[in-house]
Amino acid sequence: MAFRTTPLSRALSRSYATLHNSPPSGKSPTAIVMLNMGGPATVPETHDFLKNLFSDRDLIPLPFQSLLAPLIAKRRTPQIEAQYAAIGGGSPILRWSETQGEGMAKLLDEIHPETAPHRSYVAFRYVRPLTEAVAKQMKADGVKRAIAFTQYPQYSCSTTGSSLNEIYRKAGDFDGIEWSVIDRWGTHPGFVEAVAQNIEAALQKFPEESRAETVLLFSAHSLPMSVVNRGDPYVLEVSATVSAVMDRLRHANPYRLVWQSQVGPSAWMGMQTSDAIKGLARLGKKQVVLVPIAFTSDHIETLYELDLEYVKEAKELGINVHRAESLNGSPVFVRALADIAAKHLKDYTSGSGPTSLQMGLRCPGCTNETCGKQKNWFARGGRA
Numbered sequence: 001m002a003f004r005t006t007p008l009s010r011a012l013s014r015s016y017a018t019l020h021n022s023p024p025s026g027k028s029p030t031a032i033v034m035l036n037m038g039g040p041a042t043v044p045e046t047h048d049f050l051k052n053l054f055s056d057r058d059l060i061p062l063p064f065q066s067l068l069a070p071l072i073a074k075r076r077t078p079q080i081e082a083q084y085a086a087i088g089g090g091s092p093i094l095r096w097s098e099t100q101g102e103g104m105a106k107l108l109d110e111i112h113p114e115t116a117p118h119r120s121y122v123a124f125r126y127v128r129p130l131t132e133a134v135a136k137q138m139k140a141d142g143v144k145r146a147i148a149f150t151q152y153p154q155y156s157c158s159t160t161g162s163s164l165n166e167i168y169r170k171a172g173d174f175d176g177i178e179w180s181v182i183d184r185w186g187t188h189p190g191f192v193e194a195v196a197q198n199i200e201a202a203l204q205k206f207p208e209e210s211r212a213e214t215v216l217l218f219s220a221h222s223l224p225m226s227v228v229n230r231g232d233p234y235v236l237e238v239s240a241t242v243s244a245v246m247d248r249l250r251h252a253n254p255y256r257l258v259w260q261s262q263v264g265p266s267a268w269m270g271m272q273t274s275d276a277i278k279g280l281a282r283l284g285k286k287q288v289v290l291v292p293i294a295f296t297s298d299h300i301e302t303l304y305e306l307d308l309e310y311v312k313e314a315k316e317l318g319i320n321v322h323r324a325e326s327l328n329g330s331p332v333f334v335r336a337l338a339d340i341a342a343k344h345l346k347d348y349t350s351g352s353g354p355t356s357l358q359m360g361l362r363c364p365g366c367t368n369e370t371c372g373k374q375k376n377w378f379a380r381g382g383r384a
C-alpha cells in the first residue's frame, strides 16, 4: 500500500521525531533505555502509582502481597495525592527524563558515531511508560541492540535491581534484542561536577563572610535496615558520591550525609534529615544547604519534603536554608550521561562483557531468586 502523507501523518511523524531524537535512517538504532521508578504525572494517577509500587516484591515484599498492596495503596492515596497537588499537580520526572535522554542521545550521535543513530527510551517501573509498552516501541523501531541505563546513580536492589528484574521478567517482549547494562555511576566526574556546581550556586546565596560556615546537608532516600543488613550496596555508594563531591569542592564546608522519606514502622537507615536539621539548630548552626544526592530530577522528596516541610522547619528553628537544585536540565549532567554511555559502548565494542563485575555479585543476604536469574540473563547479553 502506498504511504500518503496527510496533515495527521505529518504531525505524527513530527511528534515521533521529537520523541526519538535521531532522524529515521536505514540503520537499526542503538537504544538507551533510561530506567527509573517514575511518578504520577497527574494527581489522579497517584493511586495506580502506589498500587504498582506496593505490589513490587523487589521493593517491598509483603505477606499476601496481591491482597495487601491495593489496600495499603488505597489508604495512602489521599495523603500522597495532596503532596502531588501541592507541588503543582504531578511528578515532573517524565518530562525531565525525556529531556535528559534526548539531550544525551543527540550528544552520543556526535561523540560515538560508530553506534549511531542513538535513541533514548524512558522505562518506568510504576507508571507509564511501563516496560511492556517500551518493548513494543523498541521492536517497532527495529531495535536490535539496547543498553539498560539506570537513572539511579547509586545501586540498590530495591531500585535499579527492581527495574532490571522487570526487564528480565518481560524478556519475551524483547526477543531478538541484545542487551548490556550500565548499573551504577555514582562517582562519575561529570555527575559529581554537575552536583558540585548546583551546590556552589546555592552557596552563593549566603553572605561571603560567613559562607564557609554553611553546613552542606546531603540528603538521600533512606533504606530499611533489613535491606542494608542483607548487604545492599546503596548506602556505601551514596557515601562514595558525597565523598567525591566534597573532594571536588575541596572540603570548603562542613558536611553530613543524612536520610529521608522512610515509610512505615520498621527500622530505616538514619540519621533522619528532619532530626539532623533540629540537631544542627540545637548546635547553633545558622546556615544550611540541603543537597538531594540520590535522584537526578525533582520529585515529591525535593519539591514537597525538602522544600515545603524541611525548609520551613529549618526557618522556624532560625536556620537560613537553601536547597541545591536537582540536576533536571543541567547541561553538565546531560553531557555526563552521554560520556557514561559512550564509554560503555566503547568498552563493550572492545570486548568487555555486557555487565560490570560488580553487578555480577548478589547481595550476600539476597534470597530473591529473580535477582540471580536476572544477573545471569544480562551477563549472557539478554539471551535465553
Ligand SMILES: C=CC1=C(C)c2cc3[nH]c(cc4nc(cc5[nH]c(cc1n2)c(C)c5CCC(=O)O)C(CCC(=O)O)=C4C)c(C)c3C=C
Residues within 6 Å of the ligand: 037, 038, 039, 040, 053, 059, 060, 076, 080, 091, 093, 152, 156, 158, 159, 221, 222, 223, 224, 227, 234, 263, 294, 295, 298, 299, 300, 301
Ligand atoms: C534512590 C532512591 C530511592 C530508594 C533507594 C528507594 C527505596 C525505597 N522506597 C520505598 C518506599 C516508597 N518510596 C516511595 C516514593 C519514592 N521513592 C523514591 C526513591 C527511592 N526509593 C522516590 C523518588 C519516590 C517519589 C516518587 C516521586 O515521583 O516523587 C513511596 C511512595 C510515596 C509514599 O507513599 O510515601 C514509597 C512507599 C522502599 C520500601 C524502599 C526500599 C526498600
Ligand SMILES: [Fe+2]
Residues within 6 Å of the ligand: 221
Ligand atoms: Fe522510595
Ligand SMILES: [Fe+2]
Residues within 6 Å of the ligand: 157, 161, 362, 363, 366, 367, 368, 371
Ligand atoms: Fe537481590
